[in-house]
Amino acid sequence: xxxxxxxxxxxxxxxxxxxxxxxxxxxxxxxxxxxxxxxxxxxxxxxxxxxxxxxxxxxxxxxxxxxxxxxxxxxxxxxxxxxxxxxxxxxxxxxxxxxxxxxxxxxxxxxxxxxxxxxxxxxxxxxxxxxxxxxxxxxxxxxxxxxxxxxxxxxxxxxxxxxxxxxxxxxxxxxxxxxxxxxxxxxxxxxxxxxxxxxxxxxxxxxxxxxxxxxxxxxxxxxxxxxxxxxxxxxxxxxxxxxxxxxxxxxxxxxxxxxxxxxxxxxxxxxxxxxxxxxxxxxxxxxxxxxxxxxxxxxxxxxxxxxxxxxxxxxxxxxxxxxxxxxxxxxxxxxxxxxxxxxxxxxxxxxxxxxxxxx
Amino acid sequence: xxxxxxxxxxxxxxxxxxxxxxxxxxxxxxxxxxxxxxxxxxxxxxxxxxxxxxxxxxxxxxxxxxxxxxxxxxxxxxxxxxxxxxxxxxxxxxxxxxxxxxxxxxxxxxxxxxxxxxxxxxxxxxxxxxxxxxxxxxxxxxxxxxxxxxxxxxxxxxxxxxxxxxxxxxxxxxxxxxxxxxxxxxxxxxxxxxxxxxxxxxxxxxxxxxxxxxxxxxxxxxxxxxxxxxxxxxxxxxxxxxxxxxxxxxxxxxxxxxxxxxxxxxxxxxxxxxxxxxxxxxxxxxxxxxxxxxxxxxxxxxxxxxxxxxxxxxxxxxxxxxxxxxxxxxxxxxxxxxxxxxxxxxxxxxxxxxxxxxxxxxxxxxxxxxxxxxxxxxxxxxxxxxxxxxxxxxxxxxxxxxxxxxxxxxxxxxxxxxxxxxxxxxxxxxxxxxxxxxxxxxxxxxxxxxxxxxxxxxxxxxxxxxx
Numbered sequence: 144x145x146x147x148x149x150x151x152x153x154x155x156x157x158x159x160x161x162x163x164x165x166x167x168x169x170x171x172x173x174x175x176x177x178x179x180x181x182x183x184x185x186x187x188x189x190x191x192x193x194x195x196x197x198x199x200x201x202x203x204x205x206x207x208x209x210x211x212x213x214x215x216x217x218x219x220x221x222x223x224x225x226x227x228x229x230x231x232x233x234x235x236x237x238x239x240x241x242x243x244x245x246x247x248x249x250x251x252x253x254x255x256x257x258x259x260x261x262x263x264x265x266x267x268x269x270x271x272x273x274x275x276x277x278x279x280x281x282x283x284x285x286x287x288x289x290x291x292x293x294x295x296x297x298x299x300x301x302x303x304x305x306x307x308x309x310x311x312x313x314x315x316x317x318x319x320x321x322x323x324x325x326x327x328x329x330x331x332x333x334x335x336x337x338x339x340x341x342x343x344x345x346x347x348x349x350x351x352x353x354x355x356x357x358x359x360x361x362x363x364x365x366x367x368x369x370x371x372x373x374x375x376x377x378x379x380x381x382x383x384x385x386x387x388x389x390x391x392x393x394x395x396x397x398x399x400x401x402x403x404x405x406x407x408x409x410x411x412x413x414x415x416x417x418x419x420x421x422x423x424x425x426x427x428x429x430x431x432x433x434x435x436x437x438x439x440x441x442x443x444x445x446x447x448x449x450x451x452x453x454x455x456x457x458x459x460x461x462x463x464x465x466x467x468x469x470x471x472x473x474x475x476x477x478x479x480x481x482x483x484x485x486x487x488x489x490x491x492x493x494x495x496x497x498x499x500x501x502x
Numbered sequence: 503x504x505x506x507x508x509x510x511x512x513x514x515x516x517x518x519x520x521x522x523x524x525x526x527x528x529x530x531x532x533x534x535x536x537x538x539x540x541x542x543x544x545x546x547x548x549x550x551x552x553x554x555x556x557x558x559x560x561x562x563x564x565x566x567x568x569x570x571x572x573x574x575x576x577x578x579x580x581x582x583x584x585x586x587x588x589x590x591x592x593x594x595x596x597x598x599x600x601x602x603x604x605x606x607x608x609x610x611x612x613x614x615x616x617x618x619x620x621x622x623x624x625x626x627x628x629x630x631x632x633x634x635x636x637x638x639x640x641x642x643x644x645x646x647x648x649x650x651x652x653x654x655x656x657x658x659x660x661x662x663x664x665x666x667x668x669x670x671x672x673x674x675x676x677x678x679x680x681x682x683x684x685x686x687x688x689x690x691x692x693x694x695x696x697x698x699x700x701x702x703x704x705x706x707x708x709x710x711x712x713x714x715x716x717x718x719x720x721x722x723x724x725x726x727x728x729x730x731x732x733x734x735x736x737x738x739x740x741x742x743x744x745x746x747x748x749x750x751x752x753x754x755x756x757x758x759x760x761x762x763x764x765x766x767x768x769x770x771x772x773x774x775x776x777x778x779x780x781x782x783x784x785x786x787x788x789x790x791x792x793x794x795x796x797x798x799x800x801x802x803x804x805x806x807x808x809x810x811x812x813x814x815x816x817x818x819x820x821x822x823x824x825x826x827x828x829x830x831x832x833x834x835x836x837x838x839x840x841x842x843x844x845x846x847x848x849x850x851x852x853x854x855x856x857x858x859x860x861x862x863x864x865x866x867x868x869x870x871x872x873x874x875x876x877x878x879x880x881x882x883x884x885x886x887x888x889x890x891x892x893x894x895x896x897x898x899x900x901x902x903x904x905x906x907x908x909x910x911x912x913x914x915x916x917x918x919x920x921x922x923x924x925x926x927x928x929x930x931x932x933x934x935x936x937x938x939x940x941x942x943x944x945x946x947x948x949x950x951x952x953x954x955x956x957x958x959x960x961x962x963x964x965x966x967x968x969x
Contacts, residue, residue: 154859154891154893155570156570156863156895157861157895158569158570160863162895162897163570401887402886404886416898417901418901419868420868421899421901422897422898423896423897423898423899424896424898425894425898425907426894426895427894427907428891428892428893429879429881429891429892429909429911430892431883431911432888432889433883433886434883434884434885434888434912434913435886436883437911437912438909438910438911438912439909439910439911440892440909440910441907442896442905442906442908443906444896444898444903444905445903445904445905446902
């Protein structure tokens with residue numbers, strides 16, 4: 144099966160850049176059940192329903208809508224999580240998926256409803272075990288009702304031969320906040336997208352993304368922040384490290400819609416390159432149909448700072464250790480947001496693998 | 503109630519005067535092989551040029567319109583006249599031109615500029631160059647500045663080796679169109695070590711309604727030479743579409759520096775689909791200065807190929823779009839050698855429903871180690887009926903690079919106004935200073951006369967407060 148027109152750039156550019164969209168040759172048998180039990184921890188105060196509804200999502204870009212339809216047609220796991228009105232969870236909710244020889248295919252649809260005034264952290268992890276080549280396809284929809292505050296963490300740690308095709312959509316109503324943090328740490332081919340609609344007045348969101356590219360990994364990331372509500376505020380922060388012959392394509396769009404008076408938005412991308420064979424493509428779009436806004440974008444790419452490397456090496460660290468420390472330092476502001484010590488530890492281990500093994 | 507900052511329309515009265523002069527000859531509307539052969543035969547071209555035209559025509563026929571950028575659906579090539587020969591023969595004496603053509607260039611200030619601040623001038627009217635002149639001392643130094651038709655006749659080997667070697671007809675539909683029907687334009691050859699002190703300027707005027715202008719500019723700067731070339735263009739406004747698909751090819755030799763400045767003020771019935779590319783050798787530099795004010799639709803992205811070590815490119819552009827305008831501009835740079843560097847600085851202003859798009863690309867090849875690139879895009883939105891989009895792309899293929907991109911969008915900040923007022927300026931003065939400062943990176947790079955002209959073009963009228 145060939146999936147085309149994935150991760151479309153919201154406003155296309157020169158075709159020779161090969162950045163306008165992407166495609167996926169899917170060889171996995173997607174008609175199989177997911178037999179493993181997805182473990183949901185700390186769920187006593189929330190409602191769980193073993194299905195996700197298909198209600199329309201306003202202003203979802205066409206490529207993500209197609210992804211949603213594909214996932215809905217082939218899903219082998221679905222779940223709706225509802226955080227009731229004014230419930231504030233003290234502990235994060237964890238939803239852990241494992242793909243293995245028994246269940247090498249997971250196609251999940253998640254719907255997270257944060258009702259008015261609620262507050263929660265939801266952590267979803269995707270891991271692989273065994274020898275099978277695994278495929279994960281997923282669609283998650285996060286609805287932040289007025290004054291709700293939700294953080295969704297999606298941590299992907301699949302194997303080096305696996306495929307990860309993932310989309311997240313967020314809608315934030317008046318005063319609502321829907322943050323997303325994605326970590327793309329594994330997989331041979333990663334096609335990941337996230338659309339955040341700041342629909343209500345004074346709504347807000349941070350979209351954070353952290354990725355590691357190593358070996359011959361191919362990452363295609365498409366992030367969009369649609370700023371519609373007056374005085375809304377959003378930020379896209381992407382930090383990555385590339386080594387080996389990895390290729391990363393990042394499309395990030397900050398879209399101010401006419402009427403979003405008083406809104407603010409920022410995009411920041413930082414890429415550390417650890418090998419001279421990496422391919423690093425970026426298309427950070429800044430689209431504006433409203434005059435009373437403040438929007439800005441900044442991208443920096445390059446090797447770890449040589450002065451810092453030299454300093455660390457003069458203190459007794461090897462070059463690889465020094466580089467690992469600098470990658471970790473770059474990632475730390477995002478890593479610190481993850482509400483789990485063990486997960487942070489797993490991510491740090493992954494960083495170590497990349498920096499040590501793939502240069 | 504707070505009032506918005508008002509920025510006036512560009513004053514166009516000089517540019518909109520239509521000449522009564524009739525063409526001495528023009529081809530039929532549309533684009534056919536017969537028309538292409540007719541243009542070529544009329545110019546008594548060598549066979550290889552006719553062959554290039556016909557191959558380009560085939561490519562044009564088989565290519566789709568671009569699927570990105572502003573819609574070009576309203577372009578009907580069957581309604582475009584691709585070649586219009588004016589009732590004038592090329593001369594080096596303004597007095598020999600027909601009165602209305604001479605008056606047009608007088609009003610545009612070209613002869614006056616020639617006397618005061620230029621080393622040479624070329625003036626094209628519709629499809630042919632009608633005036634060309636250069637200071638004798640430059641001629642004595644071996645500088646060649648002439649129209650493309652003369653160059654094709656007198657310097658055929660040089661032209662053949664360079665013509666449409668940077669702009670390949672297969673790259674896009676309008677490059678193919680240009681290859682098929684090009685006419686007019688300038689040829690400049692600067693020998694090694696020669697520094698041309700004052701700029702050369704070519705001015706392109708399109709007077710005929712429903713016509714296309716497809717001039718080709720070919721500049722070769724040999725090792726260690728220096729040149730500033732200025733390109734100006736305008737047309738009166740008609741109710742039918744006009745089309746401009748010119749081509750500019752610049753060869754910058756080792757240690758040479760070429761500055762290419764453009765002040766474009768086409769009328770608002772013009773589709774301006776121009777292509778420009780420079781190839782830069784070791785230690786050479788290309789500097790693009792670009793002001794885009796007119797046209798209904800512009801798609802223009804000067805491109806630099808940095809072929810030699812330490813080659814550099816600089817792009818400074820400003821665009822100003824008001825009602826009915828879609829100005830899709832920017833620049834491209836390809837770092838193909840080590841230690842190359844590039845900067846792009848783009849400024850745009852949108853008002854009254856105008857649309858500006860800044861589109862850039864930075865490509866760094868694997869062997870272009872220790873290259874640097876900086877891209878800065880700033881957009882000023884004057885009202886919410888306008889649009890301003892920034893679409894950059896970076897393709898980086900080695901790790902020893904220093905690449906940065908920044909973009910900002912917004913309106914004039916109240917803090918800036920407040921600060922300047924706290925320093926004794928009136929609110930009006932403060933706003934005028936800020937908007938002029940916004941476009942200053944372009945104006946300061948132009949010769950004084952052209953900077954004044956550009957400021958006049960912008961025609962800033964500020965009143966009221968920010969809001």
